[in-house]
Amino acid sequence: MLSSNLKLKSLTSEDLSAILELDQACFGGLWTLEGYQRELDSPNSDLLGIFAPHSSKTLLGMGCFWSILEEAHITIVAVHPQYQRQGLGQALIYALLKTASDRNLELATLEVRASNEAAISLYQKFGFKTAGRRRRYYQDNGEDALILWLSDLQQPSFMEKLQHWHNMIEAQLQKSAWQLI
Template identity: 75%
Template sequence: MISLELKLQLLTSKDLSAILELDQACFGGLWTMEGYQRELGSPNSDLIGLFSSISQTKLLGMGCFWSILEEAHITILAVHPQYHRQGLGQALLYSLLQTASDRGLERATLEVRTSNLAAISLYQKFGFKTAGRRRRYYQDNGEDALILWRSDLQQPQFQATLTDWHIKVSQQLSKYSWQLLG
């Protein structure tokens, strides 16, 4: 069986058109080109892309977090709809949490639509707990957001947890012939 190679790497301005294409496919145009340019230029923002040389959609997914004091505030986790339910979201979330831990951040937080059960399930698998609710948070339809929270990114046991996740993520990806490089 042939493995399809996946690579996680920081996004740069040369990736802008692919970023905008993915944003459109996933969110219908959540952020503008200027918004992404600000993210790419900010020292407090990590924007990670998931690439495959095999696919015609080279940028299969992306994740972003802001470093705010000791916290990683995850702002985006997106996988191209064509590649949902293959473990790519897990790979991105793992990478975001690994990067946040490497940066010395202690906690991770995010908002998620209350109706997005697949995303909520993914976040719960990675140890996120519900910390609250933002009423009518989403402007497009007035839907509430759950505030999810994960602490302990600097605790010794978190490194062991990351190792376990890497194994689980790799196993999930291999079911769909994906192989995470590096």
């Protein structure tokens, strides 16, 4: 089985139409073009994308976090529905955490729908723990959000975890015929 190459990179204004298309496919239009442009322009925001050069959908996934003091607040993790359950979400979480660590941030946090078991399981793979609950957080249906937290991004043990996750993700991607370049 031939593997297809994946490329992970920071997103730019040139990617805006692909970003909006992915947002629509995953969230039904969560953020606007102006909202994404603000993220791209902000020095406190990191917006990363996974691309497959030979795919009909070139932007397969994206993730974003805001740097707030010593915290990486993860705001978006999205993988196109056609490409879910292939390790791309893991690659995005890894890339976000590595970028946060490289920026000398000490912890990561995010909110996730309490019913989103697949996402919660993904975050727990990376050591996120439930720190609390935001009641009726989501405006579309009043669902609660769980607040997940991961600390010690600057500890030597976290660097070891990053290497372990990198190896785990490469193996998972290979099972789905992907190769990160």
